[in-house]
Amino acid sequence: MYSYETRVRYSEVNETRDATLLSIINWFQDCCTFEAEDRGVGVDWLNEKHTVWMLTGWQIRINRRPRYCERLKVTTWACGFRFFIGKRNFTIENVETGELLVYAYSEWAYVNTLTGTPEKNVPDEEFEAYGMAEPLDKDFEKGKLKVPDVSKLTQCSPITVTDQYIDTNHHVNNGQYIAIAITALPEELRNRADKLKSFRAEYKLQSVKGDIIYPYLAAEHEDKPIVVLKDADDKVRLIVEFTM
Numbered sequence: 521m522y523s524y525e526t527r528v529r530y531s532e533v534n535e536t537r538d539a540t541l542l543s544i545i546n547w548f549q550d551c552c553t554f555e556a557e558d559r560g561v562g563v564d565w566l567n568e569k570h571t572v573w574m575l576t577g578w579q580i581r582i583n584r585r586p587r588y589c590e591r592l593k594v595t596t597w598a599c600g601f602r603f604f605i606g607k608r609n610f611t612i613e614n615v616e617t618g619e620l621l622v623y624a625y626s627e628w629a630y631v632n633t634l635t636g637t638p639e640k641n642v643p644d645e646e647f648e649a650y651g652m653a654e655p656l657d658k659d660f661e662k663g664k665l666k667v668p669d670v671s672k673l674t675q676c677s678p679i680t681v682t683d684q685y686i687d688t689n690h691h692v693n694n695g696q697y698i699a700i701a702i703t704a705l706p707e708e709l710r711n712r713a714d715k716l717k718s719f720r721a722e723y724k725l726q727s728v729k730g731d732i733i734y735p736y737l738a739a740e741h742e743d744k745p746i747v748v749l750k751d752a753d754d755k756v757r758l759i760v761e762f763t764m
Contacts, residue, residue: 522555538585704735718763
C-alpha cells in the first residue's frame, strides 16, 4: 500500500466548502503517480519503455465529502492483474479519526505508446514496485456501462480540446474528461453533482489537442443522469454515470 497526507485547500472546495468531485479524482491520481515516482517506475521509467498505464474506468463511492481544511490520508494499492489490465483500489480517510470518507475501484490498461496497443509484457520491476494486496471489501457494480439509445440523448455544446486539458501523456487528462462531462449537466443537476454519492466512468478513446468533443446528456432518470462524450465520427470517448 502507499499513502500520503494532505489538507483540503480552498481551491479544492465548492461554495458550501465541500470537496468537489474533480478534487477527489485529482487526489487519487496524485496518490498513484506519487507511488510510481517514489518507487522508481514513474513518468521517466515509462517514457523509456514507451509504455503508459491508461485509466479505463472508475467507480467512486462517497460516504461523506471532505471539508475545507480537513486533514486527509489518501491511500492506494494494486489489487489485481489480468493480461494487460491492472486493478487498483483507493481510499480517503480523516487523519485524526480514521473515518472512511471516500473509496474507489479502478482499472488501468498497460499500453505501448508507439503502437497504441495493449502491452502484455509488464516489466517485473513494476510488479515488484507495486506488489499486490487484497481488494477492498466493498460492493462495486459489475459489467459495463451501456450507452443510452440515441433517441434519449440530448446534444450539448461542443468543446475544443486546448492546452489546459492535456497532461504528460499528451492527451486529455482523466480528471479533465470528467470536468468536461460535468459541464454537460444542466445547472440544477450540476448543483446536485456536488452532493452525489456514487460515480462511474469508462474511458473508451483518447482525445488530443485540437479535437472537438461532443457531449450528450441522457437525463431520463434525474437521479442517475448519464453523459456521453463523442467525437466527430460519433465514436464514444467517455461515458459517465452520476448517482445523485
